[in-house]
Amino acid sequence: MKQLLILSGKGGTGKTTIASAFIKLTDAKAYADCDVDAPNLHLIMGWEAKPEKTDYYGLPIAEINQELCTQCDLCRENCRFDAISINEKYKVDPFACEGCGVCAYVCPVEAITLKPAVSGELMLYSDEEKVFSTAQLKMGSGTSGLLVTEVKKQMKSATDDAELAIIDGSPGIGCPVIASLSGVDMVLIVAEPSISGISDMERIINTAAKFGTKTAVCINKYDTNIAHTEKIEQFCEKQGLPFAGRIPFDSNAVKAINNGQTTVDIDCTSGVAVKEVYHKTMNLLFEKGGG
């Protein structure tokens, strides 16, 4: 199975809009939303059946047994995450606790145990033909990278013969992005022609390069600033990065999304342009020696 991951660095450049169009165009048998912090792909993929849901247990959280606690303060002194506070009783802040287990180790009276904690929910939509794997991280949780890995695992184990999988990624360059990069054949970066967009694009390209992932670039809303669009194209040429095309700004794209549709479900200029980007991307993904 070839896996295409869509990333952007900067948020709001159009990852999900483009991923959803690709999924429609290729009639993808397997796809996933790895933006577990703020998943949106499920809103426009038109699944009517409810997904199969599984609780996701991230790292455990420390719990103090007040009856055993002798208030020796060792747990608080040794916690590197300031997760233990004293206010009459010793208390664990579940949002600050990273589940390392140091407090339980140093406690002389075994008053602290690590309890499994639900830190998100995995969702799997499937029928005879297709699987769609997604998840929602629990508010303020710190294990987004692990959950991303689970989303991809869930997608792979639910499909055996899909030739292509399309994965919608998250913004940024940190832990969920790094987790989503592992094992994919190619990354398509959706850039935006602005100074911020270019700076963020360069950082995500560097990140993907560190993990040795093949990378192509397309530009969304290219006509909002032609000078920056040209700069991005020159940058790609200089870096030897394949360029997959330009998509214009199109108010119909927003209308399609707000109706729960993709841009290739309606007749619009961005829908026409995304088809070309799609063909170029598929050629790059399946070309000989690629991936």
Place this chain on the structure above:
Amino acid sequence: MRIAVLSGKGGTGKTLVSVNLAAVAGTSTYIDCDVEEPNGHLFFKPEGISGKEISVKIPKVDNELCNGCRRCVDFCNFNTLAYIKDKLIVFDDVCHSCGGCILVCPEKALTEKERVIGKVQKGFSGEVMVWTGIMNTGEAMGIPIIKKLLVKKQREANRPTFIDCPPGSACIVMESIKDADYCILVAEPTLFGVHNLNMVYELVKLFNRPFGVVLNKCLEEENPAEKFCLEKGIKILGRIPFDKELGTINSNAEIIINKSEKYRELFSSLLKTVAKEVQCHETTTDS
């Protein structure tokens, strides 16, 4: 007055709002907590920059002392350590710096060393003090940088402070809003925008922070984000129109209030509204 600007969804205008509020406030502090993709400095172009590297502690092995008992390997919940071919190996980038392995080692074979993960920079753009956190590419966790950016001494007593948060609703956002006096949620009028607005709405409620919404990219048509606010009884602090001219100026990393009188007025009135909200929440919590 410490104000966090967040959004859930990326690209809704967090940086636009926080940069222009700080600029219109005059003597103020702007802190860019989007350490993975910091952009505020591109607008402010701060001068007189001083910086400091941020590092975390990771274990260092003395293979002479290590007897291969594997207690550290068993203890580590983050799979940072492995004992392979008679040698203890440390996977630096997954280490959470909890210090547990050092505590459990009976041979004192583990000590700690510093590993640089990024930097914080301070500079000035006119009267605005600009703080930027920059995580090195390839790193997974920016939270230690955010913690450094938000230490209290940097909160200049009488200067309003604007915190530009990362997108999403995970730990990194939570860290950024923890000590905020007030949160501004920036929302765009799309299906995605509303879905993600709902998430940060839940987040600020969970952390019990007073908040209001700024509606960005407003069109004449029905605004699903506005509808959401009205249904939930959320205070709408202001509206920024969908405007090609604003888009172009913003894409060139120029500060709109310096380019357009109309937007200077819009942001100073937004600042007044926010200040009033903060004051009113302070008096209700004091009494």
